[in-house]
Amino acid sequence: MLQEQHWRRGANARTHATTGEKPVETLLREKLTPINDFVPYVLAIRHERKVDAEGFVRVKGSRYSTPPECVGKRVVVAVGEQSVTIRLGEAIIAEHRPVRAGESSSQKEHIAAFWKLATAQPRATPKLNITAASALTVEVRPLSRYEMFEGESRDLGDENGQVQGEIA
Incomplete structure (x- = not known):
């Protein structure tokens, strides 16, 4: 000045x-x-982030909302003094005012879209194909076959659990 x-x-x-x-x-x-008519150069620091399952990106301890369709995608977050701009490719998907570390900024449209998805009719559960499991054959043995091992289980290990004999 x-x-x-x-x-x-x-x-x-x-x-x-x-x-x-x-x-x-x-x-x-x-x-x-x-000179007063010139727009000052805006400096923004860019960060690449992945949108979490709740639709937020975290930058410098702050969280900023995105639309639900961006969940799991990598975005570029440009943090300036007066705005936070989130881009998916060339498209701007969200703009926020910066907030302090530990705070969140969300847009009503993003929250409404998540609620709409959460309250939508549940999808039909796919039916399991259990016919393949029923084709398996399992050997059936009488319990009397195992009676010959009765009493030997105590002799199989010492106090440290080390095996002393062999099982046939």
Whole structure:
């Protein structure tokens, strides 16, 4: 601000040594654009993020909502001083005001779309094909076959669980 005041009141009002004119008069005559009419350059830091299952991306400890169709997709989040812009490819899918770490910013449209999906009619459960399982044959043995091992289970391991004998 001080430099702007210096140029407006001082330097622009004095006669220029080379041109012999005051810059403020030249500005009006040549119809140049005053410096106040320029939009300042906006600096934004870009981050690549994956949209979580709840439709949010996390940047610097803050969470920002996206539409449900973006869940699981990689997006680019541009964080500027006054806005957070989320892009999927070239398309802007969400714009938010920055929030402090630990806070969330969500758009009503995103939340409404998630509620619509959550309250929609449940999809039919696919029927399982159990015919393949019924084709399996399982050997059936009488329990008497295992009676020969009765009492041997105590002898199979010592106090540390180490096997001392073999099972035939």
